[in-house]
Amino acid sequence: MQTIGTLLLDQEELRRVFGCYPSGVAALSALVGDQPVGMAVSSFTSVSIDPPLVSACMQANSATWPRLRDSGRLGVSVLAQGQDGICRSLSSKHGDRFAGVDWESSCNGAVFVHGATLWLDCSIYDELPAGDHTIALLEIHGAHASHDHEPLVFHASRFRELAAVDASRPSKET
Known part of the structure; x- marks a missing residue:
């Protein structure tokens, strides 16, 4: 067995290291006034289960999160899979993030993207500072899942597709 010493990483290398772990992509959205406001997050x-909670992480200097935080309910x-263009739009720094995005809102102001694999109607349960990010714990009040759609996966700085694995095939683990 080999011992690995402490590794000093610069920010660029740390981004590559974090990129080794695949993640789904979620849109956090709400009506602010009568306009949809949203952002994409991959740390979700x-x-x-009790209470029903999910978490999302966003940059502490985000200009969008304070607007969403004050909305009451979040979608x-x-x-x-295939909604990578929507993710890019919701991640943009300029322009209308919802241009060309089909969406709907609930009576309490949560905004949901059409074609998503899962919708959660949430409110903020708690927030925690975490380095250069904020961790938001969100309490789930309602959910709708579509098992007909595969999730969008982000890995190694690009979008990927899931591949089915034959469960009867022997494992390659050693």
């Missing part, structure tokens, strides 16, 4: 995961749309 389930947290708890979380887990984007589906």
Whole structure:
């Protein structure tokens, strides 16, 4: 067995290291006034069953998060395979992020992207500072899942597709 010493990483190398782990992509969206406001996040995961919680991480200097935070309810749309253009639009720094995006809103102001594999109607449960990011814990009030769509996967700085694996095939693990 080989011992690995402490590795000093610069920010660019650390981004490449984090890129080794694939993630789904979610849109956090709400009506602000009568306009949809949203952002894409790739640091999104389930947290708890009781109470029902998920988490999302966003840059602490985000200009969008404060607008969403104050909206009351948030729509979380887990984007589906083929929605990489929507992800890019929701990640843009300029222009109308919802131009060309089909969406709908709930009566409480949560905004959901059509064609997503999962919709969650959420409110903020808690927020935690975490380095250069903010971790938002979101409480789930309602959900709709579409098992007909594969999720959008982000890995090694690009979008990927999931591949089915034959469960009867022997494992290559050693």
